[in-house]
Amino acid sequence: MEAATIQDQRYTKQEYFELLRSSQHKYEYLDGRVRLMAGGTAAHNDIVGNTYFALRSGTKTCQVKNSETAIATANRYVFPDASAVCEDEALYEQGGIARLINPALVVEVISESSDPYDRTEKFSAYRRLPSLREYLLIDSRRYLVETYYREERDLWRIGNYFDLDQQIEVKTLGISVPMAVFYEGVDFS
Known part of the structure; x- marks a missing residue:
């Protein structure tokens, strides 16, 4: 088709x-x-793999999911590059594919084509989830990680990271990840 x-x-x-x-x-x-x-570039795919490994190996209290797990939001099913459930067990909508309904963390690796969608429409849908505490955007075109952490219902703290020697605090998981880990082995060409 x-x-x-x-x-x-x-x-x-x-x-x-x-x-x-x-x-x-x-x-x-x-x-x-x-x-x-769309299929990802080599840089996108490497960042996704690095991110999943770093988050999964860094946390002892949360369940980290890969890009095969969909998230159910208001009449939508989307596939983030990674997600995590903390404190509670993972809850899924019944039937069909695995559709997580209670992510605490969502990670998107952005590209030229996905950037506007991931920042606006998709983030807006994710914010409607009461369980969501943190959203990470990792750029696949340059060194840039953006973090959005929910401090209160409608109050978000934003972090921007540009240098490989910076530590990215993933508050939801209670870990810090060197930015260089996300970009390890990545060739932007």
């Missing part, structure tokens, strides 16, 4: 789950619309 065909029609949730089961591609569900997720 072509991506153009998919973008031009509305799907029920059941049709979306069937599409995922029968496809070798990953799709996000956005209120009846289905969006093909």
Whole structure:
């Protein structure tokens, strides 16, 4: 099935789950619309792997999930590059693919095409989740990590990191990760 065909029609949730089961591609569900997720660059994929390993090996109290775990938000199913559940056990919406409903941390590795979507529409959907405490954006085009930490219901603390020798405090997991770890072995060319 072509991506153009998919973008031009509305799907029920059941049709979306069937599409995922029968496809070798990953799709996000956005209120009846289905969006093909583009394959990542080598830099993107390396950062995703580095991030997942750093978060998973750094925490003893949280369950870190990879990009195969979808997150269920208001009538959407999206696939972040990593997520984590802390304090509680992971809760999933029933049926179909694994759709996490209580992430405390969400991580997106951004690219030229995903940057506007990850910063606005996707972040807005994530913020509606009462469990979400922290959102990390890691740029795959240059050295840049942005952190958003929820201090109160509608109050977020923002951090910006540009130097490889900086420590990124991932408050939700109770760890600090050197920025260089996220970018280890990454070639931007």
